[in-house]
Amino acid sequence: MxxxxxxxxxxxxxxxxxxxxxxxxxxxxxxxxxxxxxxxxxxxxxxxxxxFSSLTVTVTDRELMFYFGPGFWTRRFALDDIVGVEVVRNSALHGWGIRYTHHGWLYNVSGLQAVEMTVRGNGQIRIGTDEPDALKQALEEATAR
Known part of the structure; x- marks a missing residue:
């Protein structure tokens, strides 16, 4: 992992x-x-x-996976399908939870920081996090293979 x-x-x-x-x-x-x-x-x-008490994000050698609380709404993306990653700031108007915004899907439990990924076949996906730089680095390292 x-x-x-x-x-x-x-x-x-x-x-x-x-x-x-x-x-x-x-x-x-x-x-x-x-x-x-x-x-x-x-x-x-x-x-x-x-x-919606928490959001867990995991990056393995093959995929990005994230889910809310005790495993609700689990999403998985193959690392090979992630073609771009950047740290972004969400508008407070986007709120929390699962939302579709003009930037694509947003998954967030707190705060305004996020990592936006361009995923082949899925467009833009934003994952809210209080560790945007660490998540971006992990994704970039994992997708650089």
């Missing part, structure tokens, strides 16, 4: 946990009980908090 890093999504997790508290109190103040819809909302936001 050439590179492996897990970025914790403090912002994403914090927003989801704050939403849990707000949903709970909103239902309790309004109805005095959560009810089915309240429990459904709490469960949905709780699940999102777990799924």
């Amino acid at each position: 050439r590179y492996r890093h897990t970025q914790i999504g403090y912002v994403t997790g914090g927003v989801m946990l704050a939403a849990l508290v707000l949903i709970y109190y909103a239902f309790m103040v309004e109805d005095g009980a959560l009810g089915v819809f309240g429990y459904t909302m709490l469960g949905a936001f709780g699940l999102l908090a777990v799924l």
